[in-house]
Amino acid sequence: MARGTEVATAKAREIAPIDPFTTMRQRMNRMIEEAFGPLALPGDESVSLAGWTPSCDIFETDNDIVVKAELPGVKKEDVKVSVDRNLLEVTGERKFSEETKRENYHRIESSYGQFSRSFTLPTAVDANKINAEFKDGILRVTLPKREDAKPKQIEVKVK
Numbered sequence: 001m002a003r004g005t006e007v008a009t010a011k012a013r014e015i016a017p018i019d020p021f022t023t024m025r026q027r028m029n030r031m032i033e034e035a036f037g038p039l040a041l042p043g044d045e046s047v048s049l050a051g052w053t054p055s056c057d058i059f060e061t062d063n064d065i066v067v068k069a070e071l072p073g074v075k076k077e078d079v080k081v082s083v084d085r086n087l088l089e090v091t092g093e094r095k096f097s098e099e100t101k102r103e104n105y106h107r108i109e110s111s112y113g114q115f116s117r118s119f120t121l122p123t124a125v126d127a128n129k130i131n132a133e134f135k136d137g138i139l140r141v142t143l144p145k146r147e148d149a150k151p152k153q154i155e156v157k158v159k
Contacts (some may be wrong), residue, residue, distance in 0.1 A: 052111035060150060065143040072137040081132045081141055086121045
């Protein structure tokens with residue numbers, strides 16, 4: 001390679017260095033887009049009707065395991081809770097309101113469509129006593145523990 005070409009190549013690298021992370025990110029974006037469709041970027045004004053994933057909290061008390069799912073804008077009749085063997089599944093749909101014509105919207109940032117969340121139940125849960133309540137956009141599924149799985153206090157005797 002001639003000396004002038006080496007200098008020109010070095011200057012080009014100084015101006016626009018090759019960033020391996022940018023290249024990798026571009027490849028990952030292409031792979032994700034091929035699998036799931038185009039990514040919604042900030043400023044993208046398209047409507048997402050492809051689906052969404054509600055946020056869930058799971059906590060435990062002495063007697064129960066509780067799953068709380070945030071489902072704003074979802075009607076009770078559009079939510080289904082099922083248990084099959086040791087799998088709890090919450091499915092449903094948040095529907096786009098057609099009260100206002102879609103072309104009259106300036107921006108739609110809320111996600112709409114079907115959702116599904118699945119949780120593996122521990123063996124301590126009594127599947128026959130599961131209870132689900134829906135209030136103010138919050139689904140609360142209470143999973144009672146079997147009696148033999150609850151913590152027990154054992155009295156220690158001093159001799």
